[in-house]
Amino acid sequence: MKALDELTFDNRFARLGDAFSTHVLPEPLDAPRLVVASNAAMALLDLDPAVAETPVFAELFGGHKLWAEAEPRAMVYSGHQFGGYTPQLGDGRGLLLGEVYNAAGEHWDLHLKGAGMTPYSRMGDGRAVLRSSIREFLASEALHALGIPSSRALCVIGSDTPVWREKQERGAMVLRMAPSHIRFGHFEYFYYTKKPEQQALLAEHILNLHYPECREQPEPYLAMFREIVERNAELIAKWQAYGFCHGVMNTDNMSILGITFDFGPFAFLDDFDAHFICNHSDHEGRYSFSNQVPIGQWNLSALAQALTPFISVDALKEALGLYLPLYQANYLDLMRRRLGLTTAEDDDQQLVERLLKLMQNSGVDYTLFFRRLGDESAALAVARLRDDFVDMAGFDAWAELYKARVERDGDYSQEQRRERMHAVNPLYILRNYLAQNAISAAESGDYSEVRRLHEVLSKPFEEQSGMEQYAQRPPDWGKHLEISCSS
Numbered sequence: 001m002k003a004l005d006e007l008t009f010d011n012r013f014a015r016l017g018d019a020f021s022t023h024v025l026p027e028p029l030d031a032p033r034l035v036v037a038s039n040a041a042m043a044l045l046d047l048d049p050a051v052a053e054t055p056v057f058a059e060l061f062g063g064h065k066l067w068a069e070a071e072p073r074a075m076v077y078s079g080h081q082f083g084g085y086t087p088q089l090g091d092g093r094g095l096l097l098g099e100v101y102n103a104a105g106e107h108w109d110l111h112l113k114g115a116g117m118t119p120y121s122r123m124g125d126g127r128a129v130l131r132s133s134i135r136e137f138l139a140s141e142a143l144h145a146l147g148i149p150s151s152r153a154l155c156v157i158g159s160d161t162p163v164w165r166e167k168q169e170r171g172a173m174v175l176r177m178a179p180s181h182i183r184f185g186h187f188e189y190f191y192y193t194k195k196p197e198q199q200a201l202l203a204e205h206i207l208n209l210h211y212p213e214c215r216e217q218p219e220p221y222l223a224m225f226r227e228i229v230e231r232n233a234e235l236i237a238k239w240q241a242y243g244f245c246h247g248v249m250n251t252d253n254m255s256i257l258g259i260t261f262d263f264g265p266f267a268f269l270d271d272f273d274a275h276f277i278c279n280h281s282d283h284e285g286r287y288s289f290s291n292q293v294p295i296g297q298w299n300l301s302a303l304a305q306a307l308t309p310f311i312s313v314d315a316l317k318e319a320l321g322l323y324l325p326l327y328q329a330n331y332l333d334l335m336r337r338r339l340g341l342t343t344a345e346d347d348d349q350q351l352v353e354r355l356l357k358l359m360q361n362s363g364v365d366y367t368l369f370f371r372r373l374g375d376e377s378a379a380l381a382v383a384r385l386r387d388d389f390v391d392m393a394g395f396d397a398w399a400e401l402y403k404a405r406v407e408r409d410g411d412y413s414q415e416q417r418r419e420r421m422h423a424v425n426p427l428y429i430l431r432n433y434l435a436q437n438a439i440s441a442a443e444s445g446d447y448s449e450v451r452r453l454h455e456v457l458s459k460p461f462e463e464q465s466g467m468e469q470y471a472q473r474p475p476d477w478g479k480h481l482e483i484s485c486s487s
Contacts, residue, residue: 001048004056009069010107011098013180016205019198020186021073025066026095027116027126029159029171032062035134035442036450037155038141040458041177044152046102052155061175062157063115070098070110074118078192079185079252080302082286087192089185089252090120093128096181107209109181110154114173127163130156131439133172134450136263138438140176142430142457143260148238149231151178151261156450158442170443178261180210184303185252191306203310206256221310226319229300231258233323236296237330240289241338242426243269243366247279247483249287249295251302265483268429270474272359272366278483297323338370339402340378340421341409351405354398362390365473367429374421377414378406426460427471433478434470 014021037052051057059065066072074091081089095118097110113136114128133156143150154175161171182202190199207220217223235258239246245267246253246260253262267278274290282288287295300323304316328349335352336344359369369388373381382399389395434453441449456470464470 002046003048004051004054004060005067007045007047007067007069007100009067009071009098010101011069011071012107012205012209013075013096013099013109013182014071014073016201019195020202021075021091021096022119024072024074024095024116024118026063026072026097026112026173028063029157029161029173031160032058032064032157032173033159034058035130035156035158035172035447036137036454038137038153038454038458040141040144041152041154044102044106044108044177045100045154057155058157061112061155062159062173063112067098072097072112072115074120075181075186076120076189077183077185077252078189079183079250080188080299081250081252082282082284085188085192086252088120088189091118092121092124093118093126107179108152108177109179111176111178111181112173113176114171125163127161127171128173129163129165129169130158130172130442131169132264133174134439134442135266135435136174136176138430138435138450138454138457139263139266140261141454142460143244145458145460146238146242146426146429148242148244149235149257149259151176151181151255151259153177158447176261178255178257178259180206180255180257181261182206182256183252183262184254184256184299184306185250186256187303187306188251191309196309199306199309203307210257219311219315221307222315222319225304225307225311225316226322228256228258228303229319229323230326232296232300233326234258234330235260236292237327237334239292240331241334243272243289243429245269245276245278245287245289246292247282247287249292249299251299254299254303267432267483269366270431270479271363272356272369273363274356274360280483293324293327296327334424337424338421340374340406340417342420343409345405345408348405351398351401354401358389358391358395358398362388362395364388367426368471368473370425371422371427371471374418374425377417378403423461427463428456428460428467430457431474431478432481432483433474436478436481 039049072095076090078087094113095115099107101107117126137153137156140150140153157173159171163169163171211224214220214223247265255261265279276289277285438449438453456467
């Protein structure tokens with residue numbers, strides 16, 4: 001294991017030059033202190049977890065100190081925000097401190113969010129507040145634990161720095177990690193500013209570092225785009241299967257690697273609602289839960305447009321045509337597994353859709369339904385779950401179809417069924433009210449609940465003794481929390 005001063009930097013993105021990013025130093029936080037750290041994320045850097053409790057840790061990730069080898073840069077990009085194109089965005093409150101590689105040869109961006117003003121801050125102060133930093137930390141690590149591709153979060157550093165939003169709050173920084181923070185908006189920026197040389201340099205950078213296998217194809221850029229389409233189809237299938245709402249799927253928030261990042265007003269579904277809108281600024285419901293699938297395709301189309309200097313329109317259209325079939329195949333496979341099915345039948349899609357419609361009309365808890373469905377045999381489970389549904393006759397009809405489907409699926413013991421279903425159906429998810437409880441305590445100076453919740457969510461599929469309160473349905477107040485982009 002390494003100490004903090006033993007990290008090995010290789011700042012590959014910084015070497016692309018000033019057309020891609022601007023050198024900016026982080027603005028230090030007042031009285032920086034550790035709120036929470038992820039041992040799992042620290043392991044990706046080969047760091048000894050004990051270093052998180054040292055003063056220098058908070059100083060490094062609170063903007064007071066910097067490695068000599070770090071080259072903090074604010075990235076420039078653009079993007080479509082709520083469907084409208086914004087010519088220049090960029091890291092308005094974030095900095096890419098540098099890239100570190102571990103003993104396994106993996107490279108990780110160290111990206112500090114809340115690091116102060118940059119040339120891309122526009123009217124903002126460049127700061128992040130404690131509540132949004134905690135939410136991003138918890139979501140990053142929780143999604144990873146669920147098996148959903150995501151950026152990672154190393155730590156949250158709190159402070160005494162005052163930050164004004166709707167009221168005065170305290171500033172914080174979150175250190176997030178990913179193999180790359182390049183987004184669709186990077187390509188859009190160079191496309192719409194008519195800088196094909198830089199755009200080609202960016203494409204070569206991504207090909208060489210993240211999609212080297214595409215070099216072996218007759219058209220490497222097309223192969224890369226096809227891979228991006230496939231990864232995003234798989235990612236959004238996992239969002240939908242596990243009830244995750246991103247909330248702000250602008251093209252500048254879409255990763256070129258097909259991972260979840262740029263957490264703002266996200267939420268996991270409590271009661272199933274296909275029309276759920278988690279961002280209270282999304283008045284038209286553009287980024288509602290059910291719209292995430294078509295918006296994913298819309299965003300890929302925007303990326304395709306930016307790639308037209310290098311790839312023919314017909315080839316781009318053909319690659320885009322892969323998105324929906326791949327999404328549907330991945331989603332249906334996940335939902336079969338959540339239902340405890342190991343084989344495929346033609347009517348499985350209809351079985352899933354009928355269930356979700358019943359859940360929608362009855363306000364059934366999305367996570368707990370699937371978890372409880374695996375607790376017992378299919379017959380006993382549906383008998384116990386029946387009372388959760390208003391349309392009992394409709395659920396009874398579905399239950400008969402489901403029991404018959406399970407019977408046809410194969411001959412296996414209830415213990416095998418339970419083990420298989422519990423391995424894909426979490427008991428614990430990051431519900432908004434749980435995050436809010438942890439945030440409220442942290443804002444009063446008590447970080448224990450943030451740390452406890454992080455620990456619980458790091459093992460979402462395992463029943464944890466004494467943690468029953470984290471697996472309950474939310475209270476009424478917890479179902480109606482409004483989450484904004486204001487961080």
